[in-house]
Amino acid sequence: MTEPAFFDEMTLADGAVRPAYKELSDWLTSTPAEQFRLKRREADILFRRLGITFAVYGEGGDPERLIPFDVIPRVLSALEWAYMQKGLEQRVRTLNAFIWDIYHDQEILKAGVVPEALILKNSSYLPEMQGVDPPGGIYSHISGIDMVRVGENDFYVLEDNCRTPSGVSYMLENREVMMRLFPALFSQHRVAPVDEYGDYLVQTLRECAPRHVEGEATVAILTPGIFNSAYFEHSFLADQMGVELVEGQDLFVEGESVFMRTTQGPKQVDVIYRRIDDAFIDPLTFNPESALGVPGLMNVYRAGRITLANGVGAGIADDKAVYTYVPAMVKFYLGEEPILKNVPTYRCADQDSLAYVLDNLAELVVKEVHGSGGYGMLVGPKASQAEREAYAARIKADPSDFIAQPTLALSTCPTHVEEGVAPRHVDFRPFVLSSGASIRMVKGGLTRVALKSGSLVVNSSQGGGTKDTWVLEE
């Protein structure tokens, strides 16, 4: 059996160093191994001081665990970024057009481009959202598009996150820490800044304020609270944007408006960046048991008197079977050829695909259509025979709940591990901000790295780490 050839973003197969990595490669060769270990310890102390920790669901253990941070940055050239940015803008414009269409006239279903039953019987399609008009027509104000690279010019979108993409605080903190650890390295590179993210985010949210709002819209972040795994990010972003961080109990509905309790009395809120799932956001409309949400919020939303970001029901675009139709959506809504490619995907709902998937489980990655974060997926080549058989039984019980993809040869980047500097597989989550009036992105994103040798699973819940991502200016 031959080892699959992976594309390394620094060093080509013939040993040549790719231009974007030239200075970094020299630095890696000239820096003693002990130095990396020292810097890594220093980084740990900095992250602890910043308070950036991550709780992993279902693991118990240390709730204050740090996501491992790799001190070697990933470098993207200006050209690579320009291509990705163009593709991402196109994709996110498409996804917002799709969600709007689904909750209005459903032209794409009538045209037969996307099957009606896939959407209308989907648990991520929310009947309560039919006919709601969010300001600017935007549902996914903050989109996290997960991308992987398999070759010099081969980028794929792995999944779209229009619901509640998280991780942007790591992008910002990783940069902050890198600048403290290696100031000299930054003087050798023209690295595009990412620190405007907070400004971009608050501008985007204010542009999406309800039409009746005059003057500067009041924005707040709604968090489920300190026990949520991403609470750090919620408070971090509130700080970056200079807005209030609130919990459900701090908000209430009266008349046609949402108010937050402040020490100076109730203050009307115009835009809520909510980090609470749809099901829990309003016990009057959705899960009546939810104590996290705001009773009546949906009534105000439907009346067009509050903006919720991301929009309720946006998760229909995250469904992994819906994902397979995104290239067709680009053509349908924009009349353009898709710039970014999808990973070839088998929909187990199709009889032929199902048979193929069951016959080839050992080569495939199988995912639940509603899953995220690497939970509940099968990585065929890494799974045992027993695991594959158990998973096959789940697929057969409800084929339409699963999709399968070939195991991708994710690109590798130099990473500092116990043995020294070695290539490890990476993916990339850039964040795209949409207001209807404009699309904003900082040049960067979150690079996740699989720290175990040979591992292709980069999710932090599955032992992955992160890296700073450098987009070089021309």
Added chain:
Amino acid sequence: MRISIHHRTVYRYERPIVYTIQSLKQTPQEYAAQTILRWRLRSADGTPMPSFLDSFGNRTHTLVINKPHDVVEILVDGLVETRDSAGVVRGAPEPFPIAAYLRETALTEPDGALKELAEGCRGAADLVGTAHCLMDKIRARIDYRVGATHVETTAAAALAAGYGVCQDHAHAFIACARHLGLPARYVSGYLAAGDGSEVYEASHAWAEIFIPDLGWVGFDPANAICPNQTYVRVATGLDYREAAPVRGLRKGLAEESLDVAVRVIQEAEQQQA
């Protein structure tokens, strides 16, 4: 037929609570067989209630009382002119996609028994026949009994128990219809009885299914008939939760007592001039 409706809902608390919010779906829409001559929905304390149209076209009011109070009182006063259309609903606002009425919901998820009941009606000559078959079977299998089920009882549980109220009959009917691929929905409204029908509840619920050539057609499995001029159609949804006349939450610890009075009267025919 002219039907007058007086509907009073009173929540009393043993000591003051600090906050109440309610979504009220208590405003009927007009359609070919129903003209609204007068309709007033108000909170007895005069709190203004903003409203919007929900996904199904139901006029939905929001009542918020944000100060200490020990009574919430909602009053409906209406007069509706109805006509018999043999259950056919034409000219109603229809903003919700028909195929989405095939969605299963928590209250209408069919179990083996419901599916089996539904399959027993597959052989009917046409879809109207299928619907009548379902209606008769459900009425035969679920005995009418007040107080034995509650608002969260599922269709499957009602069929297993063998008794229930109009809501349960409607849910079972909807579950079976959707299993057979027929778009179906829940209807809440009023019934002006006194015409010899078997069951009498002034506040009533039934179901509608979509039949390609006819459009939406009502079926009242609790009474095993199609709605006629004695029915006032108020709100629709995928199941009870979306068409419920009241959905509310409150803040404050106090025992609640609920008092509902519904008077639905067939008005005497007006004298011809």
